[in-house]
Amino acid sequence: MNALLIYPQFPETFWSFKYALSFLGKRAAQPPLGLMTVAALLPKDWKKRLVDTNVERLRDRDLDWADVVLLSGMHIQREALMTIVGRCRARGLKTVVGGPITSSVQPADLRADHIVIGEAEKLIAELARDLEQGRAQAVYQAREKPEMETSPLPDVSLIKMKRYSTMTVQYSRGCPFNCEFCDIIEIYGRRPRTKAVTQVLAELDQLRAAGWRDGVFIVDDNFIGNKARAKHLCAALAEWRQRSSTRFDFITEASLNLADDPELMQLMKDAGFKSIFLGIETPDESGLISSHKLQNTRRNLLDSVATIQSYGMQVMGGFILGFDTDCVDIFDRMVEFIQKSGIPIAMVGLLQAMPGTQLFQRLRKEGRILDAGNGNNTSEHLNFLPRMDATRLIEGYRSVLKRIYGCEAYYERVKVYLNRTMPKPGEPRTNQEWLKRGNARALITSVVRQGVFGRQRRSYWKFLLTAATRYRRCFGAAMTLAVMGYHFEVMTHRLLKTVQQPLLPGAAEAAIAEAEDGQSR
Numbered sequence: 001m002n003a004l005l006i007y008p009q010f011p012e013t014f015w016s017f018k019y020a021l022s023f024l025g026k027r028a029a030q031p032p033l034g035l036m037t038v039a040a041l042l043p044k045d046w047k048k049r050l051v052d053t054n055v056e057r058l059r060d061r062d063l064d065w066a067d068v069v070l071l072s073g074m075h076i077q078r079e080a081l082m083t084i085v086g087r088c089r090a091r092g093l094k095t096v097v098g099g100p101i102t103s104s105v106q107p108a109d110l111r112a113d114h115i116v117i118g119e120a121e122k123l124i125a126e127l128a129r130d131l132e133q134g135r136a137q138a139v140y141q142a143r144e145k146p147e148m149e150t151s152p153l154p155d156v157s158l159i160k161m162k163r164y165s166t167m168t169v170q171y172s173r174g175c176p177f178n179c180e181f182c183d184i185i186e187i188y189g190r191r192p193r194t195k196a197v198t199q200v201l202a203e204l205d206q207l208r209a210a211g212w213r214d215g216v217f218i219v220d221d222n223f224i225g226n227k228a229r230a231k232h233l234c235a236a237l238a239e240w241r242q243r244s245s246t247r248f249d250f251i252t253e254a255s256l257n258l259a260d261d262p263e264l265m266q267l268m269k270d271a272g273f274k275s276i277f278l279g280i281e282t283p284d285e286s287g288l289i290s291s292h293k294l295q296n297t298r299r300n301l302l303d304s305v306a307t308i309q310s311y312g313m314q315v316m317g318g319f320i321l322g323f324d325t326d327c328v329d330i331f332d333r334m335v336e337f338i339q340k341s342g343i344p345i346a347m348v349g350l351l352q353a354m355p356g357t358q359l360f361q362r363l364r365k366e367g368r369i370l371d372a373g374n375g376n377n378t379s380e381h382l383n384f385l386p387r388m389d390a391t392r393l394i395e396g397y398r399s400v401l402k403r404i405y406g407c408e409a410y411y412e413r414v415k416v417y418l419n420r421t422m423p424k425p426g427e428p429r430t431n432q433e434w435l436k437r438g439n440a441r442a443l444i445t446s447v448v449r450q451g452v453f454g455r456q457r458r459s460y461w462k463f464l465l466t467a468a469t470r471y472r473r474c475f476g477a478a479m480t481l482a483v484m485g486y487h488f489e490v491m492t493h494r495l496l497k498t499v500q501q502p503l504l505p506g507a508a509e510a511a512i513a514e515a516e517d518g519q520s521r
């Protein structure tokens with residue numbers, strides 16, 4: 001069998017990092033690890049090719065070569081995925097769709113020949129056999145959440161590595177917490193399942209052997225879901241870095257209770273963790289309590305962030321507007337919090353009720369669901385009736401983005417962060433590595449795009465000067481963030497230019513039924 005694995009294109013969003021990646025000559029942030037894992041699970045005697053349409057074109061001759069097409073994706077890729085499915089169907093090519101999208105969208109709506117819901121490790125053998133024999137079923141649903149020891153070494157030979165800014169490795173799936181709006185716990189469960197340390201090191205060895213020398217994103221739902229195991233892994237990573245003389249910088253996602261564990265933070269620092277994404281959600285404690293985000297309560301959130309930053313880790317934060325508890329002062333409070341936090345990359349989104357979540361169920365019972373959502377919480381699409389007036393909520397959302405991604409405000413946050421993490425005299429500078437890595441191109445492009453043609457030239461030059469003088473010991477980090485800021489500036493500018501769409505309550509009966517159907521699966 002010739003199996004063609006295809007990853008659909010993402011729309012342009014705050015999360016695509018598109019305008020920052022172009023500075024580095026990269027086309028996408030990360031490769032499709034789900035498909036690379038599926039490829040490794042398929043029978044050895046099958047021939048495999050992978051086309052990630054975020055970094056290359058899908059050509060007719062790829063489709064001519066294939067006996068079967070396997071697609072993966074998130075809810076947000078639905079449109080692009082369905083276009084590819086349509087193209088395959090027109091040629092009589094069989095399609096199989098898997099990945100998180102199949103947990104959010106009804107099988108029939110994806111119009112593929114075969115749908116796989118859930119993790120693939122334990123069911124691929126059956127699917128492959130059925131495909132070979134021409135008797136594959138319409139829907140395969142994973143009966144269990146497989147142990148991670150059964151997950152194979154992903155097939156990196158299939159990707160065009162140089163086109164990505166970061167490589168990915170997954171250590172664990174699942175998260176022990178119970179946030180009401182979260183679909184991770186519905187898809188991957190609440191019991192953190194981890195790979196063996198040897199599996200992770202084998203993946204890193206594989207990346208190194210393939211010539212990778214840059215950042216590695218440990219794409220866990222919550223890296224510290226099992227703290228004891230995370231510590232064990234970090235110790236092994238530090239030892240591996242030493243032994244292999246490899247300076248991979250690690251990025252991951254974790255819960256805020258990381259700030260309570262100095263031993264773990266130190267181990268992460270020693271292992272090379274440089275950035276961490278935290279779901280902070282809201283500075284309003286009542287919003288955290290009502291959404292069951294209890295691990296973020298009964299603490300000073302700003303202090304927790306500063307503690308983590310003091311271990312040299314850049315904190316990226318996820319924030320949500322639109323909780324039932326939000327009053328109109330939430331917008332100012334959110335801006336004030338973000339500015340004080342020293343979190344340059346603050347992903348502020350509108351609450352979206354994803355099908356399958358506890359939030360979706362509650363809102364459905366309350367008759368407030370409008371549709372199944374679009375999987376993108378940084379668009380202005382509201383898929384439920386908020387408590388706050390919807391127009392006011394969207395206006396407030398826009399005002400937050402405008403204020404935090406204005407150049408001056410953004411650079412102020414970068415400076416707060418750099419002040420907390422800049423190496424002290426006598427400590428090794430963090431910029432040498434950056435300057436070595438051929439980032440000259442990014443710097444020149446930044447000077448031209450932001451300093452010559454940018455809308456905020458004055459603020460840019462002021463920041464560049466400060467970076468080259470006061471922050472010269474971490475100039476690389478400063479300029480990387482300046483480049484990232486450009487993406488957020490462009491995206492915010494675009495969003496603010498669009499006309500606000502009115503919410504149409506009552507026009508969503510069919511969508512509610514669709515969402516309910518998805519829910520009952």
Ligand code: B12
Nearest residue numbers: 010013015016030033034072074075098099100119120377
């Ligand atoms: C890394 C990551 C990203 C990266 C991009 C990675 C990439 N290139 O795809 C970044 C940071 C850019 C990102 C962004 C976003 N992400 Co994201 N991301 C992840 C994360 C943490 C890891 C993905 C991964 O590599 N997993 C490892 C692989 C091995 O797992 P897997 O893909 O699930 O694959 C397994 C099965 O699903 C199955 N499978 C997968 N594909 C296929 C295909 C076939 C044919 C078969 C048979 C089986 C199969 O087999 C695999 C092995 O079991 C996941 C969470 C997670 N646990 O996966 C969220 C996740 C995928 N992201 C999610 C979301 C919502 C987003 C955003 C939309 C954010 C937002 N809130 O707006 C943006 C969209 C991007 C954009 N441009 O706008 C959701 C998707 C929910 C959904 N129902 O679709 C997830 C599940 C997390 C969550 N709930 O918040 N993301």
Ligand code: SF4
Nearest residue numbers: 175177178179182184
């Ligand atoms: S901490 Fe994050 S991953 Fe865990 S349940 Fe809450 S939102 Fe989901």
